[in-house]
Amino acid sequence: MSEPLTSAPLIQLKGVTRCYQSGDQAVTVLHPLDLTIEAGEMIAIVGASGSGKSTLMNVLGCLDHPSGGQYLFRGQDTATLDALALARLRCHHFGFIFQRYHLLPHLDAAANVEIPAVYAGTYRSDRQARASQLLGRLGLADRSHHTPSQLSGGQQQRVSIARALANGGEVILADEPTGALDSQSGKEVMAILKELHAQGHTIILVTHDMNVASHAQRIITLKDGRVEQDSGQSVALPRLAQVPVRAQGVTGHDWDRYREAARMALHAMLAHRMRTFLTMLGIIIGIAAVVSVVALGQGARNKVIAQINAMGTNTIEIFPGKGWGDENMAKIQTLNKGDLDALLGQPYLVGASPEIASGSQLRYRNKTSNGSVTGVSSDYFQVKGMTLVSGRLLASHDIQQQAAVAVVDQKRIASLLGQDDPIGKVVLVGTLPVRIVGVVAQETGFGPAGQSVNVWLPYSAVMSRLISQHHFSQITIRVKDGVPSALAEQAVTALLTKRHGVKDFFTFSSDSIIKSVEKTTATMTLMVSAIAVISLIVGGVGVMNIMLVSVVERTREIGIRMAVGARQSDILQQFLIEAVMVSLLGGLLGVALSLGIGLLFSLLIDSFKMQFSLFSILMAFGCSSLIGILFGYLPARNAARLDPVVALARE
Numbered sequence: 001m002s003e004p005l006t007s008a009p010l011i012q013l014k015g016v017t018r019c020y021q022s023g024d025q026a027v028t029v030l031h032p033l034d035l036t037i038e039a040g041e042m043i044a045i046v047g048a049s050g051s052g053k054s055t056l057m058n059v060l061g062c063l064d065h066p067s068g069g070q071y072l073f074r075g076q077d078t079a080t081l082d083a084l085a086l087a088r089l090r091c092h093h094f095g096f097i098f099q100r101y102h103l104l105p106h107l108d109a110a111a112n113v114e115i116p117a118v119y120a121g122t123y124r125s126d127r128q129a130r131a132s133q134l135l136g137r138l139g140l141a142d143r144s145h146h147t148p149s150q151l152s153g154g155q156q157q158r159v160s161i162a163r164a165l166a167n168g169g170e171v172i173l174a175d176e177p178t179g180a181l182d183s184q185s186g187k188e189v190m191a192i193l194k195e196l197h198a199q200g201h202t203i204i205l206v207t208h209d210m211n212v213a214s215h216a217q218r219i220i221t222l223k224d225g226r227v228e229q230d231s232g233q234s235v236a237l238p239r240l241a242q243v244p245v246r247a248q249g250v251t252g253h254d255w256d257r258y259r260e261a262a263r264m265a266l267h268a269m270l271a272h273r274m275r276t277f278l279t280m281l282g283i284i285i286g287i288a289a290v291v292s293v294v295a296l297g298q299g300a301r302n303k304v305i306a307q308i309n310a311m312g313t314n315t316i317e318i319f320p321g322k323g324w325g326d327e328n329m330a331k332i333q334t335l336n337k338g339d340l341d342a343l344l345g346q347p348y349l350v351g352a353s354p355e356i357a358s359g360s361q362l363r364y365r366n367k368t369s370n371g372s373v374t375g376v377s378s379d380y381f382q383v384k385g386m387t388l389v390s391g392r393l394l395a396s397h398d399i400q401q402q403a404a405v406a407v408v409d410q411k412r413i414a415s416l417l418g419q420d421d422p423i424g425k426v427v428l429v430g431t432l433p434v435r436i437v438g439v440v441a442q443e444t445g446f447g448p449a450g451q452s453v454n455v456w457l458p459y460s461a462v463m464s465r466l467i468s469q470h471h472f473s474q475i476t477i478r479v480k481d482g483v484p485s486a487l488a489e490q491a492v493t494a495l496l497t498k499r500h501g502v503k504d505f506f507t508f509s510s511d512s513i514i515k516s517v518e519k520t521t522a523t524m525t526l527m528v529s530a531i532a533v534i535s536l537i538v539g540g541v542g543v544m545n546i547m548l549v550s551v552v553e554r555t556r557e558i559g560i561r562m563a564v565g566a567r568q569s570d571i572l573q574q575f576l577i578e579a580v581m582v583s584l585l586g587g588l589l590g591v592a593l594s595l596g597i598g599l600l601f602s603l604l605i606d607s608f609k610m611q612f613s614l615f616s617i618l619m620a621f622g623c624s625s626l627i628g629i630l631f632g633y634l635p636a637r638n639a640a641r642l643d644p645v646v647a648l649a650r651e
């Protein structure tokens with residue numbers, strides 16, 4: 001706003017009209033109306049019901065726009081002001097008093113009085129001091145922490161007068177201020193308004209009661225939207241002492257606005273606890289689902305990796321060919337005893353064992369069974385991390401002598417031997433009689449599975465006595481503790497490539513298994529999370545839905561806030577903050593719920609635990625605030641765009 005012209009009257013209406021469109025018919029409520037009001041006047045606007053008094057009042061208070069003509073406030077044409085400038089004007093220059101008080105029901109008297117000062121950006125301490133000073137002045141010092149429902153009509157109207165004065169109340173617009181009051185309270189209110197006039201406030205009062213109007217120096221009578229009579233201006237006008245209101249600078253101001261908006265949002269949430277909870281429910285379920293699914297995925301992954309680690313993180317397997325599924329795998333015969341000896345000479349390895357597999361029938365007395373027969377060396381059991389249960393492992397002399405001895409797997413051997421002790425028993429492997437010398441247990445479920453009985457023979461025996469083959473199908477090596485397995489893998493690759501002249505083999509370590517497990521679980525988690533995110537979006541739509549209803553329900557509150565000086569941005573912010581707070585609280589409860597699920601899970605299932613990560617929890621909060629902003633925006637914008645006069649009229 002530009003500087004006011006000093007000579008201009010406070011308020012000047014030039015040919016102001018106001019028409020309403022009802023159906024396809026325009027109703028003119030104010031006919032071209034000229035009116036000049038000087039600062040310091042006390043004016044009563046009287047007239048029959050429906051004569052347009054409230055309409056005129058709303059135009060004067062910049063809650064409503066004239067349909068035609070000019071409204072100059074201190075010489076400034078209000079038609080040139082945008083919504084923000086009009087809000088500033090209402091905030092800093094006008095104070096409204098309504099027939100029905102229009103206090104916010106969930107705030108106490110002091111907080112109601114503070115609202116205009118919040119929107120003016122007054123320091124918190126200043127505005128609290130001013131609110132209690134005003135309430136004290138109006139005889140309500142002991143009522144400042146009562147909510148409107150705990151106050152009588154007269155007390156509520158005095159609170160609303162205090163609110164009108166919060167930012168100075170240079171021009172007080174009172175629409176039927178005594179209309180809802182008993183005569184005693186009405187007299188008190190009028191006495192207050194007269195006193196304010198004496199102090200220099202400009203008072204514009206609407207009434208249909210001539211007794212009330214007689215308190216004013218100037219009486220304007222409206223009839224059917226026209227000025228029927230104007231008693232003329234009074235002569236001596238008192239001057240208004242400036243109210244010392246300290247507005248704060250930009251930095252502190254914004255924080256204070258956010259904090260106030262958050263406080264108001266909290267009040268609104270507390271006022272409708274059940275609805276707030278139901279609003280949150282979608283978010284709670286969505287967040288709980290996301291966090292739990294991620295934790296489950298993480299837990300499952302950790303469990304699998306622990307199993308792999310139990311198998312030994314420091315084994316590397318060497319296969320012929322270029323990789324899994326290489327068709328030439330069977331044709332490549334370069335992995336042989338020479339390679340094995342070379343590997344055994346490497347200082348960074350603790351052992352190496354070839355594997356040469358052959359499926360054979362096993363026979364014991366009259367029983368037969370499918371056997372998974374593998375030729376190995378004496379290092380095999382150590383390399384694979386198997387433990388001896390009874391008897392002995394294969395020894396190097398067994399290898400040298402191509403002895404027909406075998407170590408069997410504890411798991412399935414009973415299917416062939418029954419309850420007999422396997423040690424010393426002779427079984428037929430194909431046509432070769434083999435004596436069982438040891439029983440081992442495998443640590444993990446990995447390795448050959450299925451119904452066949454695992455039998456390990458010296459590789460030399462398999463190669464010469466069972467099948468005639470001079471190359472291995474695999475060599476497994478175990479890396480010394482402390483040697484990085486990736487380095488060992490490189491060295492082994494270099495060694496064998498040099499020996500073969502070409503890299504016709506590939507290596508496979510538990511590192512690479514872990515990598516592929518991680519990849520799979522990551523994909524799974526992502527997929528299930530995507531489903532959970534959909535539930536979050538559904539939750540967000542729920543928030544939006546209920547916020548939209550809440551905006552409609554709180555239209556009058558929004559109108560009141562706008563009348564006492566809230567800008568569109570204040571309203572937008574308040575509803576956005578409310579949406580974000582609802583979503584964040586929903587997120588918090590969702591995380592708590594999923595922690596609860598995790599606890600329950602750990603009590604019921606002990607094979608693995610849900611693993612909660614700080615990251616997923618933080619992500620959950622990030623998601624829920626984002627949802628609040630995204631889905632709160634539309635309702636908040638709807639609220640901010642409400643026309644103050646329409647909003648106020650809504651009951």
Ligand code: ADP
Pocket residue numbers: 020021022027029047048049050051052053054055056
């Ligand atoms: P008063 O306050 O003097 O009783 P109002 O200014 O409230 O009268 O209303 C004046 C006239 O304007 C009435 O006839 C009323 O029906 C009409 N009016 C007020 N608001 C609207 C509206 N939003 N739409 C259509 N007509 C309206």
Ligand code: MG
Pocket residue numbers: 053054055
């Ligand atoms: Mg009215």
